[in-house]
Amino acid sequence: xxxxxxxxxxxxxxxxxxxxxxxxxxxxxxxxxxxxxxxxxxxxxxxxxxxxxxxxxxxxxxxxxxxxxxxxxxxxxxxxxxxxxxxxxxxxxxxxxxxxxxxxxxxxxxxxxxxxxxxxxxxxxxxxxxxxxxxxxxxxxxxxxxxxxxxxxxxxxxxxxxxxxxxxxxxxxxxxxxxxxxxxxxxxxxxxxxxxxxxxxxxxxxxxxxxxxxxxxxxxxxxxxxxxxxxxxxxxxxxxxxxxxxxxxxxxxxxxxxxxxxxx
Amino acid sequence: xxxxxxxxxxxxxxxxxxxxxxxxxxxxxxxxxxxxxxxxxxxxxxxxxxxxxxxxxxxxxxxxxxxxxxxxxxxxxxxxxxxxxxxxxxxxxxxxxxxxxxxxxxxxxxxxxxxxxxxxxxxxxxxxxxxxxxxxxxxxxxxxxxxxxxxxxxxxxxxxxxxxxxxxxxxxxxxxxxxxxxxxxxxxxxxxxxxxxxxxxxxxxxxxxxxxxxxxxxxxxxxxxxxxxxxxxxxxxxxxxxxxxxxxxxxxxxxxxxxxxxxxxxxxxxxxxxxxxxxxxxxxxxxxxxxxxxxxxxxxxxxxxxxxxxxxxxxxxxxxxxxxxxxxxxxxxxxxxxx
Numbered sequence: 001x002x003x004x005x006x007x008x009x010x011x012x013x014x015x016x017x018x019x020x021x022x023x024x025x026x027x028x029x030x031x032x033x034x035x036x037x038x039x040x041x042x043x044x045x046x047x048x049x050x051x052x053x054x055x056x057x058x059x060x061x062x063x064x065x066x067x068x069x070x071x072x073x074x075x076x077x078x079x080x081x082x083x084x085x086x087x088x089x090x091x092x093x094x095x096x097x098x099x100x101x102x103x104x105x106x107x108x109x110x111x112x113x114x115x116x117x118x119x120x121x122x123x124x125x126x127x128x129x130x131x132x133x134x135x136x137x138x139x140x141x142x143x144x145x146x147x148x149x150x151x152x153x154x155x156x157x158x159x160x161x162x163x164x165x166x167x168x169x170x171x172x173x174x175x176x177x178x179x180x181x182x183x184x185x186x187x188x189x190x191x192x193x194x195x196x197x198x199x200x201x202x203x204x205x206x207x208x209x210x211x212x213x214x215x216x217x218x219x220x221x222x223x224x225x226x227x228x229x230x231x232x233x234x235x236x237x238x239x240x241x242x243x244x245x246x247x248x249x250x251x252x253x254x255x256x257x258x259x260x261x262x263x264x
Numbered sequence: 265x266x267x268x269x270x271x272x273x274x275x276x277x278x279x280x281x282x283x284x285x286x287x288x289x290x291x292x293x294x295x296x297x298x299x300x301x302x303x304x305x306x307x308x309x310x311x312x313x314x315x316x317x318x319x320x321x322x323x324x325x326x327x328x329x330x331x332x333x334x335x336x337x338x339x340x341x342x343x344x345x346x347x348x349x350x351x352x353x354x355x356x357x358x359x360x361x362x363x364x365x366x367x368x369x370x371x372x373x374x375x376x377x378x379x380x381x382x383x384x385x386x387x388x389x390x391x392x393x394x395x396x397x398x399x400x401x402x403x404x405x406x407x408x409x410x411x412x413x414x415x416x417x418x419x420x421x422x423x424x425x426x427x428x429x430x431x432x433x434x435x436x437x438x439x440x441x442x443x444x445x446x447x448x449x450x451x452x453x454x455x456x457x458x459x460x461x462x463x464x465x466x467x468x469x470x471x472x473x474x475x476x477x478x479x480x481x482x483x484x485x486x487x488x489x490x491x492x493x494x495x496x497x498x499x500x501x502x503x504x505x506x507x508x509x510x511x512x513x514x515x516x517x518x519x520x521x522x523x524x525x526x527x528x529x530x531x532x533x534x535x536x537x538x539x540x541x542x543x544x545x546x547x548x549x550x551x552x553x554x555x556x557x558x559x560x561x562x563x564x565x566x567x568x569x570x571x572x573x574x575x576x577x578x579x580x581x582x583x584x585x586x587x588x589x590x591x592x593x594x595x596x597x598x599x600x601x602x603x
């Protein structure tokens with residue numbers, strides 16, 4: 001469904017400094033009902049890659065195909081339609097919801113933007129918002145509340161409902177639980193799993209929490225300084241990473257078992 | 265007498281809806297050489313406990329209703345501000361979560377560290393080790409040397425060459441090292457670290473944890489490490505205190521607590537961490553949310569989310585059980601081996 005082929009992104013250097021290659025020949029694929037983890041440290045190119053996939057950034061070289069169509073060559077109208085099929089859930093549920101909009105307006109907004117594709121009038125949009133909120137575990141009583149009236153976990157649910165509003169096939173999850181407590185994270189991860197089963201969603205799951213990646217992902221790609229250094233089934237990676245970087249990451253992952261601490 | 269003794273601390277916080285009872289009888293003793301992990305969900309009072317130790321909670325809107333925070337036997341809550349200032353940065357060091365906002369972007373790293381060193385030296389002249397009549401210039405030069413030594417110690421490569429850099433020229437991990445160096449410049453006895461690695465990558469986190477661990481070994485300082493990551497606690501803490509809605513519900517040596525979690529809340533926290541054996545879709549979350557602390561429930565504050573709650577739990581303070589020496593649990597119906 002999503003194919004990223006040899007994508008390179010070079011930002012020109014400022015004031016005579018050398019160019020910055022944020023992505024160097026990155027390739028990955030995400031299929032239906034598949035969760036692919038993208039793991040890397042800050043500055044490794046995760047965000048640049050997401051921006052390229054969402055069409056917010058144009059790769060310097062390489063292609064990004066959604067359902068076999070190269071997003072770089074699509075006319076604007078087609079691109080607009082395609083955007084409804086690839087949605088994103090952001091990391092920070094406090095920063096990614098407009099504080100002056102109600103939960104209803106936040107979730108309805110993508111349906112207004114994509115009204116030509118979806119063809120929903122205002123009343124049916126409201127019905128759909130209620131349905132979506134129910135789907136993510138919120139109720140009709142939450143419809144007209146503002147973001148500050150929700151907890152972090154509830155806000156992330158609103159972010160997920162917004163991403164689902166336009167019936168996407170692929171959702172980019174950019175650290176969707178790193179701002180949440182573990183107890184809430186567990187609920188959100190289970191919700192994401194449940195939604196994936198019901199709607200056959202493909203997930204590109206970006207995280208630096210390897211425990212979470214192991215729990216949700218079928219395949220994992222490790223990105224380091226703009227290059228994919230290891231790629232493969234999650235189980236294989238966690239059983240025995242092949243790359244130096246993979247070994248380092250797994251070694252640095254804090255294990256909640258005190259007997260496995262490197263300091264004892 | 266332990267280095268730090270928090271004794272039955274009650275803190276109220278004024279808000280528009282009323283006064284919230286945010287710390288409900290916290291008691292905790294930390295000795296030299298111990299690293300205490302303080303864990304719990306957002307809003308359970310971890311940070312307020314840490315801030316109370318350095319007395320950085322503004323009163324008002326906060327109000328200490330009862331209890332004491334004794335540092336080396338002195339109740340910090342009764343000290344005047346001048347005496348408190350002599351302790352902060354000298355005997356009590358602090359590190360906060362976000363290394364970006366805790367450094368002033370318009371001053372060089374060195375200037376900020378020299379300030380701290382001079383302040384600590386003002387409280388205790390042995391920090392710079394100069395005679396009392398030393399000139400300002402001599403003190404500044406000594407403070408700068410000390411700053412370079414500290415940066416070197418926390419693992420900043422080429423410390424002497426980097427000391428005149430600005431914070432933006434340092435990476436996140438290096439900035440956190442600078443803050444640790446700053447916190448240690450007065451050779452504190454106690455270090456309060458509030459989520460020191462949360463904003464950092466795992467590889468950098470591992471380096472910072474090693475650094476804190478080694479410093480405790482070498483200098484024998486006591487550490488209060490506030491975190492929500494039980495993995496971090498398992499790695500470097502000697503003890504752990506689990507907080508819920510303003511009270512410590514379970515505490516003890518780290519192995520005892522993590523290997524034999526006994527309070528239902530601790531068990532729920534551990535169950536929510538995905539492990540290698542967790543099948544997809546079966547991770548256990550914790551339903552419900554932290555109770556409203558303005559009209560806090562009578563009895564155990566966890567009762568409304570607890571699947572083992574008894575009628576007695578909603579009435580009085582829960583009883584304390586001690587499954588093993590030093591491992592104490594405030595619960596009427598504990599799980600695990602104590603049950």
